[in-house]
Amino acid sequence: MPEPFRALTSKVLVLSQSNIDTDQIIPARFLTTTSREGLGRHAFHDWRYEADGTPKPEAVLNRIDPPEHRILLAGDNFGCGSSREHAPWALVDYGFRAVISTSIADIFSSNALKNGFLPVVVDQAVWDDLAAHPEQPVTLDLETQELRRGNHAPVAFTVEPFARQCLLDGVDTLGWLQNHLPAVEAYERARAKEPA
Amino acid sequence: MSPPRTLFDKVWDRHVVVPETADTPGVLYIDLHLVHEVTSPQAFTEIEARGLKVRRPDRTFATLDHSTPTLPAGLNGLKPYVTPEAEAQVHALEANCALHGVSLAGWDSADRGVVHVMGPELGLTQPGMTVVCGDSHTATHGAFGTLAFGIGTSEVAHVLATQCLIQRRSKAMRVTVDGVLSPGVSGKDVALAVIAELGFGGGTGFVIEYAGEAVRSLDMEGRMTLCNMSIEAGARAGMIAPDEKTVAWLKGRRHVPRGEAFERAAADWLTLASDPGAVFDAEVVIDGATIRPMATFGTTPDAGAPIGAPVPQPASDSERKALAYMGFEAGRATTDQPVDVVFIGSCTNGRLPDLRAAADVLRGRKVKPGVRMLVVPGSEAVRRDAEAEGLHTVFTQAGAEWRIPGCSMCIAMNGDFVGPGQLAVSTSNRNFEGRQGKGARTILASPATAAASAVMGVLTDPRLFLEKVDA
Ligand code: SF4
Numbered sequence: 001m002p003e004p005f006r007a008l009t010s011k012v013l014v015l016s017q018s019n020i021d022t023d024q025i026i027p028a029r030f031l032t033t034t035s036r037e038g039l040g041r042h043a044f045h046d047w048r049y050e051a052d053g054t055p056k057p058e059a060v061l062n063r064i065d066p067p068e069h070r071i072l073l074a075g076d077n078f079g080c081g082s083s084r085e086h087a088p089w090a091l092v093d094y095g096f097r098a099v100i101s102t103s104i105a106d107i108f109s110s111n112a113l114k115n116g117f118l119p120v121v122v123d124q125a126v127w128d129d130l131a132a133h134p135e136q137p138v139t140l141d142l143e144t145q146e147l148r149r150g151n152h153a154p155v156a157f158t159v160e161p162f163a164r165q166c167l168l169d170g171v172d173t174l175g176w177l178q179n180h181l182p183a184v185e186a187y188e189r190a191r192a193k194e195p196a
Numbered sequence: 197m198s199p200p201r202t203l204f205d206k207v208w209d210r211h212v213v214v215p216e217t218a219d220t221p222g223v224l225y226i227d228l229h230l231v232h233e234v235t236s237p238q239a240f241t242e243i244e245a246r247g248l249k250v251r252r253p254d255r256t257f258a259t260l261d262h263s264t265p266t267l268p269a270g271l272n273g274l275k276p277y278v279t280p281e282a283e284a285q286v287h288a289l290e291a292n293c294a295l296h297g298v299s300l301a302g303w304d305s306a307d308r309g310v311v312h313v314m315g316p317e318l319g320l321t322q323p324g325m326t327v328v329c330g331d332s333h334t335a336t337h338g339a340f341g342t343l344a345f346g347i348g349t350s351e352v353a354h355v356l357a358t359q360c361l362i363q364r365r366s367k368a369m370r371v372t373v374d375g376v377l378s379p380g381v382s383g384k385d386v387a388l389a390v391i392a393e394l395g396f397g398g399g400t401g402f403v404i405e406y407a408g409e410a411v412r413s414l415d416m417e418g419r420m421t422l423c424n425m426s427i428e429a430g431a432r433a434g435m436i437a438p439d440e441k442t443v444a445w446l447k448g449r450r451h452v453p454r455g456e457a458f459e460r461a462a463a464d465w466l467t468l469a470s471d472p473g474a475v476f477d478a479e480v481v482i483d484g485a486t487i488r489p490m491a492t493f494g495t496t497p498d499a500g501a502p503i504g505a506p507v508p509q510p511a512s513d514s515e516r517k518a519l520a521y522m523g524f525e526a527g528r529a530t531t532d533q534p535v536d537v538v539f540i541g542s543c544t545n546g547r548l549p550d551l552r553a554a555a556d557v558l559r560g561r562k563v564k565p566g567v568r569m570l571v572v573p574g575s576e577a578v579r580r581d582a583e584a585e586g587l588h589t590v591f592t593q594a595g596a597e598w599r600i601p602g603c604s605m606c607i608a609m610n611g612d613f614v615g616p617g618q619l620a621v622s623t624s625n626r627n628f629e630g631r632q633g634k635g636a637r638t639i640l641a642s643p644a645t646a647a648a649s650a651v652m653g654v655l656t657d658p659r660l661f662l663e664k665v666d667a
Contacts, residue, residue, distance in 0.1 A: 034237035077397035083346035111348035
């Protein structure tokens with residue numbers, strides 16, 4: 001069960017490329033794991049390392065202090081591609097807790113929200129302004145659903161209400177689903193009576 | 197009179213256990229849960245940590261496909277796994293299935309195959325069902341008029357434990373492909389044309405229904421290819437209304453009802469079409485007659501164009517970066533660069549008609565020296581059928597490698613990969629940077645195009661060979 005998530009303040013790490021797919025976030029060859037732990041070392045692996053394993057000095061991810069950058073500012077259509085939940089596992093393990101983009105892929109968002117990682121969609125003007133001031137700390141307040149920074153007017157964002165409640169309260173979604181098992185059983189009985 | 201409903205509405209409505217409200221999502225019942233070794237171990241761990249069992253093992257079917265070698269065991273009897281971790285992942289699924297009583301198409305099974313090839317083959321996938329798998333290409337099954345979509349591993353645990361998912365209804369989009377497809381244009385070309393039209397994220401938030409004369413004209417395998425790639429436009433799922441082809445294809449398959457029960461089921465399946473007047477949240481119409489054999493030039497599946505067309509000018513830094521990665525130049529065709537690898541297989545194009553289309557091009561011809569060509573059937577059933585027709589001999593005589601079923605070079609996690617900098621023409625579904633191996637450059641295309649490119653050593657329009665046959 002993820003830790004509750006209320007508000008987060010951090011500098012943003014700008015990855016302006018659009019269509020950052022989950023194969024970039026964690027390449028498939030690292031998916032032969034049976035655990036969800038420790039995947040941060042593979043986050044953006046091929047962006048960070050040469051084929052022989054030496055770090056690429058020019059890679060932005062190798063030039064930052066991860067604890068200072070908990071928020072990614074990514075190009076359009078972030079998290080597209082494979083449904084692997086290893087992507088948010090790797091990002092969270094690396095130290096990221098949120099991504100801001102102009103659009104975020106469905107399955108990635110759904111996976112992220114289950115792992116205490118907040119996907120935030122903003123319009124292009126806000127995105128451009130954030131990208132122009134990467135040193136300015138940004139606050140993502142899930143309670144008020146507002147993005148705040150410096151003297152700027154707060155920018156509203158929305159998170160699906162149930163997912164938001166789950167993040168704020170650390171709700172156990174599997175437990176929530178299990179509470180509905182009597183309805184599931186009734187549904188199954190009703191279906192069994194229908195002519196096949 | 198109830199208002200007209202879409203195909204998606206009809207399937208959705210049948211599976212609502214608890215309706216959604218403004219504050220809470222609904223609970224949706226899942227008829228069929230397919231499982232593979234990569235996205236399931238952490239889900240089994242999760243339910244075991246809570247002392248739970250798989251609630252409906254009879255609705256859960258597993259296979260081994262992603263981490264599995266496609267070469268046979270060596271003389272020592274050992275399977276050539278790429279790493280001990282890959283082998284451990286396979287053993288973890290074997291152990292989890294044994295513990296929970298889940299059917300597994302394992303190494304010794306004649307049913308084993310890539311999950312989205314196997315499900316329909318066995319008749320597990322049936323019209324009107326909800327089908328999920330921890331895999332984004334689950335949309336493949338929508339070719340049968342099922343609502344089929346990929347889920348994350350936390351949701352795999354949800355379905356294992358409850359047979360349900362927490363869901364909100366998606367928006368519905370209809371993509372109508374009208375007109376008659378030209379010879380040499382396959383389901384893959386239609387898929388690449390649709391994705392080029394919608395854009396890589398253009399389907400985000402939608403379930404797509406594919407309709408129109410050109411879609412109807414596709415065989416079930418072609419329809420599966422089209423639905424398979426729905427996620428490459430960002431869509432949750434793709435669906436096609438069942439028709440007589442669907443019914444005929446399913447008849448007699450192992451898990452499909454027989455006799456009178458089949459007649460009743462088939463009659464029900466044929467009701468699963470969008471009602472006249474049903475309203476979609478978005479509509480897109482494409483003229484199928486204008487579709488040509490397609491190939492991608494960038495590093496997203498929507499960056500595709502007819503083979504031989506000049507690469508368009510990049511409109512953003514991302515597009516410039518993609519062209520630089522691919523080594524292609526705007527304004528020039530991509531048909532003059534030497535191809536290093538050709539891959540035929542995957543859940544997109546690893547079925548019998550795909551292999552036939554490739555073999556038709558290769559028969560009596562040779563793979564160009566210097567090109568490595570790998571043909572990986574999508575399942576054991578495809579392998580048996582192909583070998584019964586002698587297709588494997590066509591491939592091996594042409595100089596291609598004929599392998600054991602699996603995902604193989606589609607995802608490059610089993611040891612089959614495209615080398616750094618090498619250019620591949622692949623019948624799989626993703627051309628992302630590094631998808632087929634670190635530094636690999638991927639052109640997505642149809643099986644006929646892949647085979648023609650293997651012969652010529654450069655990306656080639658397969659109609660070149662069609663015309664020679666006609667002459
Ligand atoms: S063949 Fe490729 S896309 Fe299909 S299930 Fe395997 S890895 Fe995924």
